[in-house]
Amino acid sequence: MARQYLDIPVAPADLAFGLMADFDADPHPHKVSLIAGAYRDENGLPWVLPSVKEAKAYLEKNPNHEYLGIAGSPTFIKHAQSLIFGVNLSETIKTHIASIQTVSGTGANHMAALFLAKHLRPQRVFIPSPTWVNHESIWTMAGVPHEEYPYYSSDTHSVDMGGMLNTLETKAELNDVVILQACAHNPTGVDLSKAQWEELVHVIKRKNLFVVFDSAYQGFATGDVDGDAWAVRYFVEQLILNAESDATHPGLCIAQSFSKNFGLYGERIGAFHLVVPRHFSSQGAQSELMAIARSEYSNPPRFGTSIVQTVLGDDHLRSQWQEDLNTMSARIKKMRHELRRRLEKLGTAGDWAHIESQIGMFSYTGLSRQQVERLRNEFHIYLLPSGRVSICGLNEGNVDYVARAIGEVVGSE
Ligand SMILES: Cc1ncc(COP(=O)(O)O)c(C=O)c1O
Incomplete structure (x- = not known):
């Protein structure tokens, strides 16, 4: 041969x-x-x-170089959930969330693509035009064809709401995936208004589309951690909590990065959260996310996560972090x-x-x-x-x- x-x-x-x-x-x-x-x-x-500097000084005195578990640090995951969903909402939906620590925001997007390609089997993923360059590559690697939806009008320097809704209405099919950036859209710096998010959620709900929120700039965008997570929380309320019957929406997920809001670019800290419908348990999804992680990188890095959980778990450091934002x-x-x-x-x-x-x-x-x-x-x-x-x-x-x-x-x- x-x-x-x-x-x-x-x-x-x-x-x-x-x-x-x-x-x-x-x-x-x-x-x-x-x-x-x-x-x-x-x-x-x-x-x-400065908040990171202080946390690092503490960690140097209390070193830990052991492996983390496959899903990452449970303390970090809890903080990551509270940050993105808010304390109350994350408590309300805690049995419906499967979460895993990821290799930063990129790894969280990758986890979304792998998991959904296998379990949701969308025909296509709809990505904004323009968007962060990696969205297309990540989903192509996962074998899911992509289609662009118009996002930005260069004439008005604002969101092309008509183009976006029209594309989703006419082209997207049941269980197709739609990538939405949670705030501070990269590269345009233009976000949907609350009224526009409200308009969009109706289409997503009616057509049973599966949203992947990419949240890379929470707190960094405006300094307001809760304000920057408004769209994510609103979608969870509308799609999961306020779902009328058991014939519900399939869920949604969030790819969360801690690179920009902690200035920890090289440490690669992120989380992936999958919110399953209210009448489902998230245990199966959690085990599958862990199986993916185990085969890809075994378990995530510890150091950056320790910094983040030290900051978020301490009142003084957390208010310093707010000042830093x-x-x-x-x-x-x-x-x-x-x-x-x-x-x-x-x-x-x-x-x-x-x-x-x-x-x-x-x-x-x-x-x-x-x-x-x-x-x-x-x-x-x-x-x-x-x-x-x-x-x-x-x-x-x-x-x-x-x-x-x-x-x-x-x-x-
Ligand atoms: C929209 C968006 N998503 C995800 C990321 C991923 O960032 P990282 O992997 O560094 O956390 C970025 C980084 O620029 C981004 O702009």
């Missing part, structure tokens, strides 16, 4: 990570990176949250304001109000591919070709330079 070789074509490099490498190699003294989804302080440096979200808001103000003062062509009205880490500027290229080639300012900028990369030291450069490539009124 002829010998087989693994003749594998080279996969395209990841866009954001490739750009970051180009930025690192650029020797220009005024270069600016607006690529990465990671917080930077007013000096452009990574920031270790306020610090991060307030600085981002300020930078949005400063960039908009400068663009307007320079008479830059166009309307720049959206820079300030969008929320969270990213702004969808509306800059064209050519303008993005000019920013990079002429000014050494790096952002994604879609025109997405990470507002965290701005500070008092570079916002003037960035505004002037945008002014140059866009032109004036």
